[in-house]
Amino acid sequence: MGVTLLVGVPLTLLTILPGAFAAYFGWRARQTGDNRGTAPAAIGAISVLYMLFASAAGILQRLVDRLVTSSLGVLPKASLFRSCDGSPTADVVNRHKKH
Numbered sequence: 001m002g003v004t005l006l007v008g009v010p011l012t013l014l015t016i017l018p019g020a021f022a023a024y025f026g027w028r029a030r031q032t033g034d035n036r037g038t039a040p041a042a043i044g045a046i047s048v049l050y051m052l053f054a055s056a057a058g059i060l061q062r063l064v065d066r067l068v069t070s071s072l073g074v075l076p077k078a079s080l081f082r083s084c085d086g087s088p089t090a091d092v093v094n095r096h097k098k099h
Helices: 002-031 035-072 090-096
Strands: none
């Protein structure tokens, strides 16, 4: 999980910054009376909220998968590590074997 956060946090910030700047400067322009700032402010705010939600959902999914896998010793049903027929792939089976 450490590598995911190490890579995910800066990447999330880089994808949020343009939307945050658009929202900030759009609302600032709107406050000074320029109605042309409404569209950039709205688009920027929506993109920032979407990226925050998508990032949080991805991190939460990884945490849940890790908790289920470690506490129950089984793979979650909606795992990315399952093949098309529903059986675990060889890599996951080998990783979860008791040594």
